[in-house]
Amino acid sequence: MEKHGGFHACSVFITTMSVVSALADVSPFLDMSYPFKTGETIYWPTARPFELEVVHSGETEDGIYLEMNNFCAAEHGGTHVDAPAHFSEGRYRVHDISLDTLIGPAIKIDIKDKADTNSDAELTISDLQAWEQTNGRIPDDVILLVDTGWGSRWPNRTLFLGTETNDTSLLHFPGIRPDTAQWLVDNRKIKAIGIDTPSIDYGQSVLFEAHRILFEDNIPGLENVANLDKLPTTGATIYAVPIGIHDGSGAPTRIFATGWRSDVPEPCNMEASGPSPFLDLSYRFKENETIYMSVARPFEFEIGFRGVTDNNFYYEGNNYCASEHGGTHMDAPSHFAQGRHQVHDVRLDTLIGPAIKVDIKAKADEDSLAMVEVADLEAWEEVNGRIPDDVILMVYSGWGARWPDRAAYLGTETNNASLLQFPGIHPDAARWIANNRKIKCVGIDTPSVDNGQSTTYDTHVILFEKNIPALENVANLDKLPTKGATVFALPMKIYGGSGAPARIFATGWNPDLYDPCDVVGSACHPTFDGSLLLSIGTAIMFVKLAR
Incomplete structure (x- = not known):
């Protein structure tokens, strides 16, 4: 070939x-991202919410139909990534995180049963050990996702955050215990961690210790992950791809999974190690650098806070605004x-x-x-x-x-x-x-x-x-x-x-690198005649052999 x-x-x-x-x-793709929608997307009570400003919707003076909008938001809201720099000084910001870190095999740990009866439930070491007794040791270089069932509450802000107010002391939702985070850092080798709640620390945390432990080891966190109920315990591949905000402590992220249904073939095999197979085709979003048309609002990056808090831990958080059409x-x-x-x-x-x-x-x-x-x-x-x-x-x-x-x-x-x-x-x-x-x-x-x-x-x-x-x-x-x-x-x-x-x-951009999406059989050419079922069967066989 x-x-x-x-x-x-x-x-x-x-x-x-x-x-x-x-x-x-x-579709072979399970979308695990919530839409960013004014008045609906859930943000931390103290964060700037997502706002879409309609610039034009209708015919221009020249008789051309045109839709165009601007938007503003905090980095940390909706489906997003927390870069390690969010709570750990000197660690990776968004533009430092390689695609390899956020793409790979996934495992899911389900704590819905205890979260159903306790909104302050946390993932414990014993939960991890119980998972391993059933499924084997947590493999190296996986993305670990925690399913608390909280996605069923989205977009009801009161149910999702546990309060109608902006008082952070009243937040109630599940998270990950700090000693569990430490156990993962010390004993296993995960690439990233995610959860279907607003934070990897539970709602009542004031020191955000799970964040700090994981981020000190440059393990990024994915928050407000959607559709975790549809993800299998093992066997799926996660793609968590953030917008490339330069110097960002977080960013809106499009997350999807393949291998989420046993009856749909896995299109790529992302389990191989070695040099990165990914070619980034995107420019970073950086104030005073990213190019926009003259009529468009340029990318603006506002540092919200960067330093040590009153509770004596490091924290970064920022806001951004831009036109949809630029970069x-x-x-x-x-x-x-x-x-x-x-x-x-x-x-x-x-x-x-x-x-x-x-x-x-x-x-x-x-x-x-x-x-x-x-x-x-x-x-x-x-x-x-x-x-x-x-x-x-x-x-x-x-x-x-x-x-x-x-x-x-x-x-x-x-x-x-x-x-x-x-x-x-x-x-x-x-x-x-x-x-x-x-x-x-x-x-x-x-x-x-x-x-x-x-x-x-x-x-x-x-x-x-x-x-x-x-x-x-x-x-x-x-x-x-x-x-x-x-x-x-x-x-x-x-x-x-x-x-x-x-x-x-x-x-597949470099013939010297492994192409995870090149699983090919010489006898396999998709047609829409009588050989259709043979083509599908051949494709599935090759996918299974590759994995």
Whole structure:
């Protein structure tokens, strides 16, 4: 089998998402994130809640439909990661945490029974020992998740926090005992820990000792994890992918699982050790660096507290604000197409899958307004074969080499939109893609899928009318192969959003590295004729052999 010289005979992603879905509407992905929704998403009583500000919703003066919003929030609320720096000075902040730390095999420890009768219940050493008696020793390099049943109370703030007030002394919810945290640090080797409550310390904690013990060892925490009731005790893989906030003590995080149902094949095998298989395709969100269009609110980072508290422990907490459309982000179809998908409507299946790359760098080097044309797509197919169904199509213009130089990247030092200069996708090419091929999503390494001089945003409109979302400001596309990689594009789950910051990464980008999503059988090619069941069975067999 050719790795990058020809398209894979059978990628398990294609089999899982195309073939299995043909039999039933079953996704291999279990979304374990709550949406960020004004007035609903639960935050710590003293934290700034999530607020979505509608900037525009309707037709512009030019007769173009446009949705666009800004948002603000604390780092620590909704489904999010606590970076170790949150409670441990000098330890990892969000941008320091590798993707490897937050992606891997998961185990679940269930303490629902005692949490049902005691809202201050805690995970104990004896709970861990009882789990091991049944399931064997907790493996190295797993993500340990604690299921207290608290997810059934979301989004009822009173039930979830244990109080109607903002008085933190009245908080009541389960957590993890400090001596249990210490036992894990001393005796086992977990990568990360998560829970379905607001905090890994229980509600009545004032010293947050479980946080401090785990974070001193650089073990991050996941909080407000959704749908833990659906996760099996063992056998699932967790992907916990935070928005890349530079210097953040935490960040909104999109979490999902595979291997959560025994009747749906596991698309990737993340259990192998060795060099990281992940290529980060995202720029960090950093104040005064992350590039936004002139009409958009830039990323703003406000340090809330950083230092030693009155209770004599170290603490960091921050707030942030931004437009949905800036940095590495996803445009939801509703951005330019009324009634089409908003961020919370876009399924994970749409944003995860095999990727192809169309390279227009040579002509972009000569013309800053170069566009992908139908001829470029036809030339790609002459060399590589027909663009397969259900792929993510990435456009590489070489523009990433200009980041974060705003003037070079946007083509102007001013805020005058009429002076913007960067490559894009020609409307005719967008129409050809939408009408003649079946792609899931499109991405580009520039600020927009329309080139800098577009005023009618025809490419956006054409793609979005077909509910094809767009990824913009995608990083490191020079490292992505023409074909053979798998892309994961994970936006912050903003309810009602026309776009959202996104964390994007790839596997299969380097032939010298293990590709966890390349589980292939030479006899396995998904079809929709009589060989369908054989294809599914072959895929499942290879997945099981790989694991």
